[in-house]
Amino acid sequence: MRIAFVADxxxxxxxxxxxxxxxxxxxxxxxxxxxxxxxxxxxHDAKCNVFAILGDLFDKATVPAQVITATADALVAEMDHDxxxxxxxxxxxxxxxxxxxxxxxxxxxxxxLGIGLFCQVIEKPLVYSITEKKHTAELVMxxxxxxxxxxWLPRKLSxxxxxxxxxxxxxxxxxVLHLGLSDEQxxxxxxxxxxxxDVKTLMEIGEHYNIDAVFAxxxxxxxxxxxxxxxxxxxxxxxxxxxxxGWGDHGVNEVGSLIIWDTKLKKWQRQSIPGPRFxxxxxxxxxxxxxxxxxHLKREGHKLFLxxxxxxxQKQLAAEMHTMALEEKLVLGVxxxxxxxxxxxxxxxxxxxxxxxxxxEEALNEFVTAMPLDEGVKPTVVIERSKEFMRAPV
Numbered sequence: 001m002r003i004a005f006v007a008d009x010x011x012x013x014x015x016x017x018x019x020x021x022x023x024x025x026x027x028x029x030x031x032x033x034x035x036x037x038x039x040x041x042x043x044h045d046a047k048c049n050v051f052a053i054l055g056d057l058f059d060k061a062t063v064p065a066q067v068i069t070a071t072a073d074a075l076v077a078e079m080d081h082d083x084x085x086x087x088x089x090x091x092x093x094x095x096x097x098x099x100x101x102x103x104x105x106x107x108x109x110x111x112x113l114g115i116g117l118f119c120q121v122i123e124k125p126l127v128y129s130i131t132e133k134k135h136t137a138e139l140v141m142x143x144x145x146x147x148x149x150x151x152w153l154p155r156k157l158s159x160x161x162x163x164x165x166x167x168x169x170x171x172x173x174x175x176v177l178h179l180g181l182s183d184e185q186x187x188x189x190x191x192x193x194x195x196x197x198d199v200k201t202l203m204e205i206g207e208h209y210n211i212d213a214v215f216a217x218x219x220x221x222x223x224x225x226x227x228x229x230x231x232x233x234x235x236x237x238x239x240x241x242x243x244x245x246g247w248g249d250h251g252v253n254e255v256g257s258l259i260i261w262d263t264k265l266k267k268w269q270r271q272s273i274p275g276p277r278f279x280x281x282x283x284x285x286x287x288x289x290x291x292x293x294x295x296h297l298k299r300e301g302h303k304l305f306l307x308x309x310x311x312x313x314q315k316q317l318a319a320e321m322h323t324m325a326l327e328e329k330l331v332l333g334v335x336x337x338x339x340x341x342x343x344x345x346x347x348x349x350x351x352x353x354x355x356x357x358x359x360x361e362e363a364l365n366e367f368v369t370a371m372p373l374d375e376g377v378k379p380t381v382v383i384e385r386s387k388e389f390m391r392a393p394v
Contacts, residue, residue, distance in 0.1 A: 001132050003050045003139070004043035005259040006273075007178070007217025007239040009036050010098065011071055012059035014245070017305055017333030024066030027332050028276065031303035032243035035275030037074040039242060039258045042273070044077075044089055046260055049130050051075075051089055054217030054239055055096025055144055055178030063109045072113055091119040092128060095143035096178040096217060097195060103145055125156050127165045137172040137263040140211070144178040144218070149197045153179070157209060166209055172263035175202070175211045180219035181238045199225050199236055206234045212266050215239060215259065220249050222257050222270065235268060247278045247307055252297060274301030279331075283310035283318040290321060294330040304331045311339045312372055347371065361387075 011032045019027025043051045057071065075091055093110050100108040105123060114121035122128075128139040142156050160166050180196035190196065195218060202214050206227075213235040222240030226233055240257035241249055249255050256272040277297060281290045297304055306325050310318035318336055325331045350370035357363035364386055368379050 001130060001135060001137055001263045002046060002048040003052060003130075003137070003174075003261045003263060004039070004046070004048040005052050005054055005176075005215050005237075005239055005261065006036070006039050006242040006257065007054035008056045008096070008220055008241040009053065009243050010056055010059040010241070010245045011036065011067060011243070012063065013067065014059070016246075017335060019332055024064050025070055028305075029067060029070075031276045031332065033070050033074050034303070035243045035256065035273050036071070037077040038275075039273050040075060040077040042258060042271070043260065048089055048260060049132065050092060050128075050139070052092040052139065052176065052215075053094065054176060054215060055094050056098040056217060057093055057096070057113075058099050058109045059245070061099060061101045061107075061109045068109075068112050072119075075113070076118060090130070092139070092141070093119060093121050094141055094176060094178055094217070095121065095123045097144045097146075100144070125160055125165075127160070129170070135264060136170045137174070138170040139174050139176050140166065140209070141176045144195070146194070148194045149179050150192075150201060153177070153197060154201075154205065157205065161209070169210065172212050172266055173210060174213040174215055174261065175205065175209075177214065177216040178218045179216050181214075181216055181223065181225075181236060183225070199227075202236055203227055203234065213237070213261060213268070215261070215268075220244065220255065222254060235266070237268060242273060243275050244278055245276075247280060249278065252277050252302065275303060276305065277302040278305050278307065281306060281308050281321065283308055283314035283321065285321075287321050287324060291324060291328065291330065294325060295328075298330055305333045305335070306331045307335045307337055309337045309339055360390075364390075 009032055012029060013026045014028045017028060040051055093113060095108055095110060099110055108123065110121045113119045122141045122143055125142045128141055130137050142153060145152060180190065181199055182191050182196050183199050205211065206214065211234065215237050217239050219238055220241035221238065223238040225236040227236065237259060239259055241255050242257060244255045253272040256275050257270055258273050259268050259270050261268040279294065294304055308318045308321055322334045322336065325334055350367045353370045354363040354367040357366050364383060368382050373379065373382065
């Protein structure tokens with residue numbers, strides 16, 4: 001059997017670079033929805049028995065009805081609109097931290113997707129069992145909850161065992177979570193945070209509960225570990241985000257994760273699904289190189305957002321690159337980031353010049369004259385307008 005995993009779709013109407021709104025859904029939201037639709041179609045074509053979303057399907061717990069409807073439509077991407085959803089490929093959604101408001105049952109955004117036959121929302125720990133031709137696989141599904149996961153996850157599993165939910169020996173068993181996975185290579189500021197768990201803890205859990213693999217959402221960077229102790233090897237996978245949410249989600253192929261786990265071979269494969277990608281450029285980069293890269297990524301099916309980092313002296317270069325990218329429709333949005341170091345240095349120089357003046361008028365003249373101004377802006381005009389503001393009553 002095959003089980004498909006995605007995580008951290010973060011579907012929602014983001015305001016920054018959101019673009020135009022059509023039928024209640026903006027451009028950025030549609031890009032994420034298209035990634036989900038593609039992932040579902042690929043999983044169906046690969047004859048997966050289950051399509052599981054490991055938390056943060058939505059970016060917020062309050063979701064417009066139009067977005068929920070479009071998400072439901074994406075989850076049945078392989079079906080005709082007049083076809084009744086069937087159980088050829090189960091859909092499972094694990095509650096994540098972004099989806100929920102509180103630990104109370106139903107206090108999350110996923111409820112409408114669980115109405116009907118095609119999708120099951122997991123908001124409390126349970127074992128999801130799948131059997132095909134005498135081969136049985138179990139997904140031990142533990143949704144997100146607040147508090148230190150190093151404490152509550154072992155407790156939840158112990159409670160499941162006490163209820164008899166972890167008895168028997170299936171052919172394959174995976175632990176499914178919405179937690180960041182950390183090790184000695186994890187940045188120090190992320191180690192030990194409440195919504196994460198160390199892979200060493202997972203090794204102990206795996207040995208105790210006969211777990212063959214761990215698949216987890218939450219952190220957006222894809223990582224994996226193959227552990228030879230206990231034997232046989234246990235696979236641990238941080239899925240990574242399906243739909244990046246900003247420039248903090250680096251890379252092109254490093255994001256957009258779809259994982260397919262073969263329960264008989266106990267091996268998984270990853271592919272990167274086209275979708276939102278956040279690209280960086282410097283204002284003084286060769287525009288040809290930047291545009292060629294954008295064209296290449298667009299041909300691969302990505303929905304691109306460009307950030308141009310500029311200095312005051314490079315404003316014109318940034319404006320030209322901005323215009324070219326939009327005119328050729330290579331990107332869905334452009335953000336201009338102003339490098340502050342040069343501006344700060346210029347302000348300090350101007351302030352130093354102003355401090356040597358004997359009067360306020362002389363200080364103003366010295367400051368404005370020393371500051372770099374945009375092309376076409378005359379220092380004399382700035383000085384006169386400044387004097388008007390300074391004389392105005394407060």
